[in-house]
Amino acid sequence: MRTILLLTTLALSLVVSAVPRPQHPGRSPALAIPPRATNIGTGRKNTAPYCGLANVTQPANTLPTPSAGLNLVLIAQGTGTQNYTCANNSATALPVAIGAVATLVNASCAVATGNLGSINEDSQAVGMHFFVDSTTPDFNIIGLGNTELKKLAAVAAPAEADGSVDVPWLKLVAQAAGTTSLVKEVYRLVTKGGTAPVSCAGQAAVVQVKYQAEYWFYASPS
Numbered sequence: 001m002r003t004i005l006l007l008t009t010l011a012l013s014l015v016v017s018a019v020p021r022p023q024h025p026g027r028s029p030a031l032a033i034p035p036r037a038t039n040i041g042t043g044r045k046n047t048a049p050y051c052g053l054a055n056v057t058q059p060a061n062t063l064p065t066p067s068a069g070l071n072l073v074l075i076a077q078g079t080g081t082q083n084y085t086c087a088n089n090s091a092t093a094l095p096v097a098i099g100a101v102a103t104l105v106n107a108s109c110a111v112a113t114g115n116l117g118s119i120n121e122d123s124q125a126v127g128m129h130f131f132v133d134s135t136t137p138d139f140n141i142i143g144l145g146n147t148e149l150k151k152l153a154a155v156a157a158p159a160e161a162d163g164s165v166d167v168p169w170l171k172l173v174a175q176a177a178g179t180t181s182l183v184k185e186v187y188r189l190v191t192k193g194g195t196a197p198v199s200c201a202g203q204a205a206v207v208q209v210k211y212q213a214e215y216w217f218y219a220s221p222s
């Protein structure tokens with residue numbers, strides 16, 4: 001009898017003492033943590049995509065190939081506008097390119113793993129693309145530094161199924177002036193949109209045409 005009473009009291013006191021912390025229903029954190037940590041480690045090892053760029057090659061194009069000794073260090077997706085000026089709004093005036101402004105997001109992993117759908121335009125920008133003057137594109141990228149370039153070569157973008165025309169694919173080469181990064185060459189590939197209207201008829205003085213492109217950055221090791 002006494003034993004039963006004692007056990008009942010003990011059981012009650014255990015129930016009572018358990019009440020203030022119902023978040024931990026009978027599980028010891030000391031026991032719960034190690035298996036959890038092990039599971040995370042194993043899961044990451046087995047499922048993380050390999051995002052290295054060492055063997056990633058450009059989509060087929062006829063631009064001059066990257067120079068020997070350079071490494072592909074970043075593929076960024078740019079989203080912004082190609083800008084043009086119009087002298088007036090008549091059909092005899094043609095739009096003149098004055099540069100582009102685009103936000104750059106890190107697409108290295110998405111391209112390396114062939115998972116382009118995972119590129120999120122809303123993700124944190126890694127840098128900006130703009131023009132110093134109408135012939136000097138600039139890329140300012142966190143962790144890489146600033147690069148000012150000149151256009152070396154251009155080829156027409158592949159035809160779109162719907163007949164629309166995208167801005168050309170380009171090879172740009174870095175110039176010493178204004179460059180703080182190790183980036184030596186930048187390719188603009190996989191363009192979408194950005195092409196000027198055929199004439200200035202009905203256009204404003206500055207025409208901004210939305211575009212997207214992949215920018216491939218090649219840098220020297222040091």
Ligand SMILES: *[C@@H]1O[C@H](CO)[C@@H](O)[C@H](O)[C@H]1NC(C)=O
Binds near residue numbers: 052054055
């Ligand atoms: C890249 O390709 C080379 C040559 O085919 C190969 O030896 C190397 O393991 C590859 N590297 C990676 C990270 O896939």
Ligand SMILES: *[C@@H]1O[C@H](CO)[C@@H](O)[C@H](O)[C@H]1NC(C)=O
Binds near residue numbers: 099100101206
């Ligand atoms: C080009 O267009 C962007 C908007 O995308 C604007 O911020 C920028 O000032 C324009 N640049 C010029 C030179 O008009």
Ligand SMILES: *[C@@H]1O[C@H](CO)[C@@H](O)[C@H](O)[C@H]1NC(C)=O
Binds near residue numbers: 090092093094
């Ligand atoms: C519009 O600009 C074009 C190109 O500069 C010029 O040839 C044309 O005479 C201009 N037209 C008008 C109406 O000002």
Ligand SMILES: *[C@@H]1O[C@H](CO)[C@@H](O)[C@H](O)[C@H]1NC(C)=O
Binds near residue numbers: 051107108
């Ligand atoms: C881009 O993302 C990769 C991982 O996919 C990372 O290793 C690299 O440092 C990033 N580059 C920049 C410039 O943020």
